Structures are given as C-alpha cells and as structure tokens.
Amino acid sequence: MRVVLTVPDFDDAVAFYRDALGLEQLADWSGEDGRVILLDAGHAMLELFDERQAESVDRIEAGRRVSGPVRIALEVDDLDGTVQRLIAAGATAEAEPVVPPWGGRNARLRAPDGMQLTLFDESA
Numbered sequence: 342m343r344v345v346l347t348v349p350d351f352d353d354a355v356a357f358y359r360d361a362l363g364l365e366q367l368a369d370w371s372g373e374d375g376r377v378i379l380l381d382a383g384h385a386m387l388e389l390f391d392e393r394q395a396e397s398v399d400r401i402e403a404g405r406r407v408s409g410p411v412r413i414a415l416e417v418d419d420l421d422g423t424v425q426r427l428i429a430a431g432a433t434a435e436a437e438p439v440v441p442p443w444g445g446r447n448a449r450l451r452a453p454d455g456m457q458l459t460l461f462d463e464s465a
Contacts, residue, residue, distance in 0.1 A: 342385040342386075342387060343379075343385070344382075344385070344411075344413065346454065346456065348454045349454065350453075350454070351376050353431070353453055353454070354453075354454055355378060356430065357427070357430050357431060357432070357452055357453055357454070358380055358452075359378070359380055360430070361426050361427055361429070361430030361431075361432075362415070362423070362426075362427060362430075363423075364380035364381060364382055365380065365381040366378055366379070366380055366381075367379045367380065367381050382415065383415075383416070388414070395408065398441075399449075401439060401441050401442070401447075402435070402436065402439055402441065402447050402448075402449040402459060403435040403436045403449040404435075404436050407435050407449070407451075407457065408457040409457065411456070411457070412456075412457040412458070412459060413456060413457070413458050413459070414458070414459040414460075414461060415458065415459070415460055415461070416460075416461055416462070416463065417460050417461070417462055418462065418464075419462075420438060420446050420448055420460055420461070420462040421438070423448075423460055424438065424448045424450065424460060427450055427452075427458075427460075428450070430453070431452075431453035432450040432451060432452055432453060432458070433450065433451045434448070434449070434450055435449040435450060435451055435457075436448075436449055444463065445461050445462055445463040445464070446461065446462050447459055447460065447461045448460045448461075
C-alpha cells in the first residue's frame with residue numbers, strides 16, 4: 342500500500358519527510374508533468390477508526406480533537422530525538438509525548454504541510 346500526499350511545497354515536504362524524518366528515497370519519477378519521489382516508510386497497514394475512536398486517540402495523544410480524516414502513524418527507534426529533529430525541520434508538537442493505554446510511547450506532531458503525525462516507539 343502507498344499513501345500519496347499532494348503537498349503545496351514539494352521541496353519543503355522532501356526536506357521534512359526524507360531529510361528530517363529519514364525516510365529512504367527509493368525513486369524519483371519527476372518529469373515534465375510534475376515532481377514525484379517514492380519514499381520507503383516500511384510495512385504499511387490501513388487502520389480504520391470510527392469518529393468516537395478518533396476522538397479518543399486524539400484526546401490521549403494530543404489532549405483534544407486535532408486530526409482530520411487522515412493521520413500517519415510511524416514507528417521510530419528514538420522518539421525524543423525524532424520529535425526534536427522534526428520540530429527543528431518545521432513540525433509543530435500538538436502535545437508532550439504520552440504513554441497510551443495500549444503501551445509504548447506516542448508523540449503527536451503536525452507536519453509543515455498540515456498532516457497529523459503520530460510517532461510511536463513500542464519498545465518504550
């Protein structure tokens with residue numbers, strides 16, 4: 342599965358997702374019709390929430406309802422270091438990292454393009 346983000350500033354998005362977050366670039370298919378790169382985000386799963394569950398997770402991770410219909414959750418090895426690196430690259434922390442009821446540690450950020458991100462470390 343691939344998630345496709347159409348972003349208002351391609352260069353800023355590449356700097357954030359590839360360079361700051363560290364997603365490996367697999368391909369560059371840019372051409373006359375536009376710019377596109379493929380980044381490796383690991384194994385993909387599709388998680389479906391109803392509105393009540395989305396409200397519950399937002400409340401746990403961010404203290405209030407903040408996400409829209411799409412939120413990207415990425416597993417990271419160094420939660421605190423990744424959060425600091427992404428904030429330096431233009432992300433906004435929605436709240437301090439939390440230990441959710443299901444375990445691990447989660448941090449909620451808003452990427453410079455507005456996408457809601459949950460970073461999680463299940464080893465914590």
